Amino acid sequence: MPVRRLNHAVLYIRDVATSVAFYTDALGFKVSAEIPGRAAFLSADASLNDHDLGLFAIGAGAPGPQPGRVGLYHLAWEVGTLAELAEIGQSLRDRGALVGASDHGVSKSFYAQDPDGNEFEVMWRVPREDWPTSTDVRPGALDLQAAITRWGADRPTGAAAGSAT
Numbered sequence: 572m573p574v575r576r577l578n579h580a581v582l583y584i585r586d587v588a589t590s591v592a593f594y595t596d597a598l599g600f601k602v603s604a605e606i607p608g609r610a611a612f613l614s615a616d617a618s619l620n621d622h623d624l625g626l627f628a629i630g631a632g633a634p635g636p637q638p639g640r641v642g643l644y645h646l647a648w649e650v651g652t653l654a655e656l657a658e659i660g661q662s663l664r665d666r667g668a669l670v671g672a673s674d675h676g677v678s679k680s681f682y683a684q685d686p687d688g689n690e691f692e693v694m695w696r697v698p699r700e701d702w703p704t705s706t707d708v709r710p711g712a713l714d715l716q717a718a719i720t721r722w723g724a725d726r727p728t729g730a731a732a733g734s735a736t
Contacts, residue, residue, distance in 0.1 A: 580646050581625035584687045585633055587611050590626045593686050597662050598648065598693070600624060615648070635688035645682065647692040654724035656681065656695045657715055663693070673710035676703040679718050680710075696729035698722070 584590040591611045594600045600613035603622045612622035636642065650656045656679060663669040663683040670690065671682035680694040695718075727734075 578620055579623050579625060581627060582685075582687075582689050583629045583633070584626050584685070584689070585628065585631050586686075587626060587628045589686050590628075593666070593668075594624060594626075597666055597668065597683075598659060636690070645690040645692050647680070647694050649728055650693060650695055651728055652725050653679065653695050653715065653719050653722060656693065657719070657724070659693050660715070672713035672715075674713045674718075675710050676705075676708070679713055679715065681713075698726075698729060698731050700731055 582590075587605070587608055587610065591602060591605070591613070594613055595602065599616055600623070601616070603612045603614045605611045609628055611626045613624040613626070614620060615623045650659060660669065660672070660681045663681060668683040668685070669681060670684055673680045673682070675694075677697050678694040679697070680692050682690060682692050684690050701722075
């Protein structure tokens with residue numbers, strides 16, 4: 572039986588309150604459930620999941636992620652429109668969490684780190700008919716204004732021309 576999609580992710584973090592504040596303020600997640608001081612379960616707006624992100628506290632002195640070691644590199648959260656991508660990009664920049672921005676041809680992305688150093692991507696999917704035909708997958712510099720000019724600020728992620736979704 573094939574996998575359909577990622578249902579949720581769970582991260583080890585140092586402090587529940589700090590991480591909940593970051594993910595609710597920066598990305599708009601809502602708290603679905605919480606075990607005070609130990610764990611929190613967050614949901615994205617309009618999600619049908621009981622939670623999209625689990626946060627499990629393992630203590631203030633816990634070491635953070637280490638680049639170049641085996642383990643998860645990042646998670647990618649998809650936004651609905653380029654306007655939302657721009658808004659979240661600014662929110663991440665304002666928090667000093669933004670670590671990169673890329674044009675992948677098939678998506679437009681910002682990269683950031685949470686307070687524990689867990690890296691994540693926030694992305695908007697380019698309509699499939701506009702995907703590049705080249706097999707060169709190296710990312711380029713993100714020109715968000717050019718993307719907004721081309722597809723419009725409110726075009727739904729991945730939506731074909733004339734499509735509602």
